[in-house]
Amino acid sequence: MYETFRRCRKRKYLYELLDSDILNQFPSFSHYVYHSLGWNYLESQKYEKALEALQKxxxxxxxxxxxxxxxxxIGRIYFEIGQYEEAQKYYSETKETILLSESLRTKRLWIDExxxxxxxxxxxxxxxxxxxELKSLVDIDKFPESMLYELKTSMYKRFEGLSPLRREEYLFLYNFFAP
Structure with missing residues (x-):
């Protein structure tokens, strides 16, 4: 309950900021406000409003x-509403920019999505x-090998929850890291 109240209060401040003289003086910062507003709506599962803010x-x-x-x-929103092909389109659009960036946090976000x-x-x-592909990025020093091992571990947990998936189907992870 408190979390919902806190998110609504943040949205109120973001909307006030959009209408403020401060943002009129510094319009180049409006993208931060819209992005934050979209993120806030996404966290609140208000996908239509999140999409609207992020598209702005x-x-x-x-x-x-x-x-x-x-x-x-935006791709995440489409994933959440079950439009998987549309989500994939947005993920593919961002792939090269994100995977070749220096931001490990952003790479991890893209990979998890x-x-x-x-x-x-x-x-x-x-x-x-x-x-x-991630292994090839490790080879050119664009991705840390330690994060690759971390992903391997998290994949086992993800696969365990998929009932129709047989263990043999994800044994490639064992072989992938074999010397």
């Missing part, structure tokens, strides 16, 4: 990585391909 933020975002993060969140989608759709072959 997207053209205002100045950097490619900022645009990619906002686009990734993509893995959630693959697991939801039982696309194990796509998971294999993603791990092969």
């Amino acid at each position: 933020a997207l053209p205002l975002r100045p950097k490619q990585l900022d645009k990619a993060i906002t686009t990734l969140l 993509q893995l959630d989608l693959y697991c939801k759709l039982n696309q194990i072959h796509q998971v294999k391909e993603l791990f092969i």
Whole structure:
């Protein structure tokens, strides 16, 4: 209950900021406000309003990585409402920008979103391909090997919850890290 109240209060302040003279003086910061508003609505599972705010933020975002993060969140909204093909479109659009960036946090966010989608759709072959791609990023020092091992561990937990998936289908993770 308190969390819902806190999110509503944050939204109130963000809307006040959008209408304020402060933002009129510094319009280049409006993308932060719209992005934060979209994130807030996404956390509250108000997907239509989240989509509206993030679509306003997207053209205002100045950097490619900022645009990619906002686009990734739009993909997340489509995932949450069950439009998986649309979600994949947005994830694919951001892939190169995010995976080649220096931000490990953003890379992890993209990977988790993509893995959630693959697991939801039982696309194990796509998971294999993603791990092969991540391994190639390790080889060119664009992705830490330690995070690859961390992902392997989290994948076991994800796969355990998928009832129709046989253990043999995800044994590739064992072999993937074999010397």
